[in-house]
Amino acid sequence: MGAVNFGYGISAARGMDLDRNDLGPAREIADEVPEFRACIACGGCTATCTAGNLTSFNFRMVHTLVRRGEYAGAYREMNKCMLCGKCRLVCPRGINTRGVVMQIKRKLGDY
Amino acid sequence: MDGLTFYSGFVVPFIVGTSVLFAVIVYKYVRWFARLPRRDKLSVRRGMFSGATVAAAWECLMESLLHRRIWRVNPALGYMHTSFALGWFLLIAVGWIETVAYLGGRFVPLQGHIFFKYFTTELQHGPRWGVNFEAVMDLLLLYVLSGVALALFKRLRSRAMGMRRTTQLRMGDRVAMASLWFIFPMRLLAESFTSGIHGSGGFLTGGLGGVLATVVPAGVMPIAELGAWWGYSIALGVFFVSMPFSRYMHIFTEIPLIFLRRWGVRGEVGREKSFDHFQLEACSRCGICIDPCQMQRDGGMTGVQSVYFIRDRRYNRLSRRMADSCMACGRCEAKCPVGLELDTLRVGSRYTLNNTPSNDRWAYARGGNGRSDIAGASLPSETAQVGYFAGCMTLLSPRILRAMESVFAAAGEDVWWADREGGVCCGRPMKLAGEVDAARDMMKLNEELFRRHGITTLVTSCPICLRVFREDYSLRGIEVLHHSEYFQRLVAGGRISLKAGSERLTYHDPCELGRGCGIYDEPREVLRAVGELAEPSETREEALCCGSSIAGNAIGGVAQTLMGRAVGRAFEATGASCVVTACPLCKKALARGTELPVLDLAEVVERHLMTAADSK
Ligand code: SF4
Ligand code: SF4
Ligand code: SF4
Ligand code: SF4
Numbered sequence: 001m002g003a004v005n006f007g008y009g010i011s012a013a014r015g016m017d018l019d020r021n022d023l024g025p026a027r028e029i030a031d032e033v034p035e036f037r038a039c040i041a042c043g044g045c046t047a048t049c050t051a052g053n054l055t056s057f058n059f060r061m062v063h064t065l066v067r068r069g070e071y072a073g074a075y076r077e078m079n080k081c082m083l084c085g086k087c088r089l090v091c092p093r094g095i096n097t098r099g100v101v102m103q104i105k106r107k108l109g110d111y
Numbered sequence: 112m113d114g115l116t117f118y119s120g121f122v123v124p125f126i127v128g129t130s131v132l133f134a135v136i137v138y139k140y141v142r143w144f145a146r147l148p149r150r151d152k153l154s155v156r157r158g159m160f161s162g163a164t165v166a167a168a169w170e171c172l173m174e175s176l177l178h179r180r181i182w183r184v185n186p187a188l189g190y191m192h193t194s195f196a197l198g199w200f201l202l203i204a205v206g207w208i209e210t211v212a213y214l215g216g217r218f219v220p221l222q223g224h225i226f227f228k229y230f231t232t233e234l235q236h237g238p239r240w241g242v243n244f245e246a247v248m249d250l251l252l253l254y255v256l257s258g259v260a261l262a263l264f265k266r267l268r269s270r271a272m273g274m275r276r277t278t279q280l281r282m283g284d285r286v287a288m289a290s291l292w293f294i295f296p297m298r299l300l301a302e303s304f305t306s307g308i309h310g311s312g313g314f315l316t317g318g319l320g321g322v323l324a325t326v327v328p329a330g331v332m333p334i335a336e337l338g339a340w341w342g343y344s345i346a347l348g349v350f351f352v353s354m355p356f357s358r359y360m361h362i363f364t365e366i367p368l369i370f371l372r373r374w375g376v377r378g379e380v381g382r383e384k385s386f387d388h389f390q391l392e393a394c395s396r397c398g399i400c401i402d403p404c405q406m407q408r409d410g411g412m413t414g415v416q417s418v419y420f421i422r423d424r425r426y427n428r429l430s431r432r433m434a435d436s437c438m439a440c441g442r443c444e445a446k447c448p449v450g451l452e453l454d455t456l457r458v459g460s461r462y463t464l465n466n467t468p469s470n471d472r473w474a475y476a477r478g479g480n481g482r483s484d485i486a487g488a489s490l491p492s493e494t495a496q497v498g499y500f501a502g503c504m505t506l507l508s509p510r511i512l513r514a515m516e517s518v519f520a521a522a523g524e525d526v527w528w529a530d531r532e533g534g535v536c537c538g539r540p541m542k543l544a545g546e547v548d549a550a551r552d553m554m555k556l557n558e559e560l561f562r563r564h565g566i567t568t569l570v571t572s573c574p575i576c577l578r579v580f581r582e583d584y585s586l587r588g589i590e591v592l593h594h595s596e597y598f599q600r601l602v603a604g605g606r607i608s609l610k611a612g613s614e615r616l617t618y619h620d621p622c623e624l625g626r627g628c629g630i631y632d633e634p635r636e637v638l639r640a641v642g643e644l645a646e647p648s649e650t651r652e653e654a655l656c657c658g659s660s661i662a663g664n665a666i667g668g669v670a671q672t673l674m675g676r677a678v679g680r681a682f683e684a685t686g687a688s689c690v691v692t693a694c695p696l697c698k699k700a701l702a703r704g705t706e707l708p709v710l711d712l713a714e715v716v717e718r719h720l721m722t723a724a725d726s727k
Contacts, residue, residue, distance in 0.1 A: 032665075033667070034667070035667060035668050048507065050503050050506075050534075050536055053533035079470060079549075082536035082538075082540065082553065083536070084503035085540055086504065086506075089507055089659075089699050094672070096664075096665075098544070099665060099667075102465065102544065106465075
C-alpha cells in the first residue's frame with residue numbers, strides 16, 4: 001500500500017471483476033431468453049427506445065452490465081421501460097428484448 | 112299398494128356420490144358467485160327477469176345438450192359430446208316419465224328412478240300410455256354406448272378423429288374418466304341380468320338378458336345380477352365424487368356460465384376475477400383451441416395452447432412461461448365452443464404473476480408540476496380539431512408517417528401531432544404484459560395530454576393504441592378513429608378522391624383491429640376503390656396473426672419468423688402482387704415473412720391520392 005498513487009488506477013466505481021461477480025442470475029436470464037447470448041451490444045435498442053427518448057434510460061448499457069454480472073440498479077432502471085417493443089423490431093439479432101426487460105425485473109428485483 | 116320397496120345395499124355408493132357431488136357443486140358456485148363484484152350482481156338481478164334468461168335457457172339447450180358449436184367444428188367430436196349429454200339427459204328424463212307412467216303420482220326416491228329396472232320386476236311389463244318404454248330406454252342406452260365406444264376409440268387413436276391428444280391426465284381426470292366409461296356398460300349388464308331372470312327388457316337388455324340366461328347357470332344369475340348392479344352403482348358413485356375435481360365439471364358449469372354471461376357478467380381484462388372460475392371449469396378440454404393456434408401450427412411451440420393454460424390455471428400450477436406464451440391473437444377464442452374469454456383469462460394471469468407496483472415510474476415524463484415535459488405536450492397553446500397519435504410502432508415506420516402527412520394535407524385537415532417528437536407509449540403493451548398499474552399511469556398521462564390540446568377526434572395508425580384508447584381510456588368528447596376508418600370517411604365525404612387502379616392486392620387483418628375492434632370493412636372498402644382485392648384462405652374473423660404480436664412476451668425470434676413465413680405463404684397463394692395491412696407492427700412482421708412488398712393502408716392511399724392535375 002506504500003506505493004505512490006499516480007492517479008492512473010481504475011476507479012473503484014467502474015471496476016468490474018468478472019471472477020467475483022455472481023453470474024448465476026445473468027445465466028438464468030439468458031436461459032429464459034436464449035437469443036440474448038447473441039447480443040452484439042450494437043445499441044440499436046437504445047437508439048430507438050421510447051423511454052430513452054424521454055430520459056437517460058439506456059437499455060443497452062443496463063443489459064450489457066447485467067450480462068457481466070453487474071446488477072446494481074438494473075431493476076430500478078428497467079422500470080422506466082414501457083415495454084413498447086420498438087427495440088425488438090430493430091434488434092439485428094432478433095432478440096426478444098421485452099423478454100429481457102421482464103426477466104431482469106423478475107430476477108434482479110433484490111439488487 | 113304395489114308393495115315395492117326402493118332400497119337395496121347397492122344403492123349406497125350412488126347415494127353417497129350424488130350427495131357429495133351436490134354439496135361440492137353448490138359450495139363452489141355459491142362461493143364464486145358471492146365473490147363477484149357488486150356491479151355484476153346488480154346486472155344479474157336486472158337480467159334475471161328479462162329476455163336474457165329465455166335466451167340463456169335456449170343456449171343451454173343448444174350448447175350444453177346438443178353441442179351445436181362443437182358439431183360445426185368437428186362432427187365426430189360433436190356426436191360424442193351429444194351422445195353423452197343428450198343421451199344421458201334423456202335417459203334420466205324419459206326414465207322419470209317411465210316411472211310416472213308405471214307408478215302414477217306415487218313418491219319414488221331418487222334411487223328408485225335410477226335403478227328402476229331392478230326394483231320393479233314385479234310390475235306388469237309391456238307398453239304404457241301406448242309407449243314401449245323398455246324399447247325407448249334401450250335405444251337411448253344404445254345411443255350413449257355408441258358415444259362411449261367413440262370416446263374409447265378417440266383415446267386410442269385421437270388423430271383418427273382429427274384431434275390432437277389434449278392432455279396428460281391428472282389423477283382426478285383419470286378416475287373420473289375410467290368410472291364414466293364403466294357406467295353405461297355396467298348399466299347394460301345389470302339391466303340385462305335382471306331382464307334375463309324375469310324375462311323382461313327391450314330389444315337390447317332383453318336380448319342380451321336372454322343370451323346371458325342361456326350361458327350363465329341359473330343358480331349364479333341372481334348373484335351376477337346383484338354384482339352388476341353394485342358395479343353400476345359404484346361406477347356412478349365414483350364418477351360423481353371425482354367429477355367436481357376433474358374436467359367433467361364442465362358438464363354442469365357451462366350452464367351457470369351461459370346464464371351469467373347472458374346477464375352481462377364478463378371477465379375483467381387485465382385482472383383475475385371470481386367469474387373466471389366459471390370459465391375455467393366450463394372448459395371441457397375438447398382441444399378445439401389447439402389447431403387454430405399458430406404457435407402450434409407453425410411456430411413449433413406445443414403444450415402452451417389455451418387448453419393447457421386453462422388446465423394449469425385451474426389446478427394452480429400455472430407457470431410464468433405458460434402465462435406469457437400466447438399472442439392473445441384471439442384465434443382460439445373465436446373457435447372455442449364454450450365461448451370462453453381465452454385472451455382475457457391469459458392476460459389476467461399475467462397480472463397475478465407479473466404486476467409490480469408502479470412506484471411513480473413515469474415521473475420523468477410528467478415533469479415538475481405534474482405537467483408533461485415531453486415534446487408536443489409542452490405546447491399547450493397548440494390546439495386542433497384532430498389529433499394524430501402515431502404510436503411507438505408507427506414512429507418506427509417513417510413511410511407511414513409521411514403518408515399520413517400527405518393525406519392530412521390533401522384533406523386540408525388541421526392536425527396536432529401528439530407524439531411526433533416522442534411520446535409515452537399507449538400503455539397496452541404494459542397491460543398485456545400484466546403490469547396493469549404502470550399501464551394505468553401511462554394512460555392517465557396520455558389522457559391529460561389529449562385533453563390539453565382540445566381535440567375532438569383522435570386518429571391513430573396503430574390498432575394496438577386504438578384498442579386501448581377505446582377500451583381503457585376515458586376520452587369523453589373525443590372520437591377515436593383508426594386511420595382506416597378515417598380514410599373511409601374522407602373518401603365517402605368527398606374530402607379526398609382516390610385513383611382507381613388494376614393492381615391485385617391482398618389484405619391482412621391485424622388481430623387487434625379485426626377480432627379486437629371489429630373493423631373489417633373500412634380498410635377493404637378503401638382498397639376496393641384503388642385495386643382488386645384478393646382474400647387469403649383464412650380471413651376476417653379467421654385471419655392469421657402476423658406472429659409478432661406485442662402480447663407474445665415469451666415467444667422467441669425463431670418462432671416469430673416461422674409464423675411470419677407461414678402467413679407470408681398464405682398471402683403469396685392469393686396471387687396478389689402486394690400485401691396491404693393496417694398496422695405498423697404487422698407490416699414489419701409480414702415484411703420478414705414474404706418476398707412480396709408489404710404496405711400500410713396509409714401508403715396505398717397516399718399513392719392513389721387524386722391531385723388537381725389528375726382530375727383535369
Ligand atoms: S439491438 Fe439487439 S443486439 Fe443490439 S444491443 Fe440491443 S439487444 Fe443487443
Ligand atoms: S420496450 Fe422498453 S427498452 Fe424497448 S424500446 Fe420500448 S421502452 Fe425502450
Ligand atoms: S378452451 Fe374451449 S376450445 Fe379449448 S379445450 Fe376448452 S372448451 Fe375446448
Ligand atoms: S390466443 Fe392465439 S396464440 Fe394464444 S393460444 Fe390462442 S391461438 Fe394461440
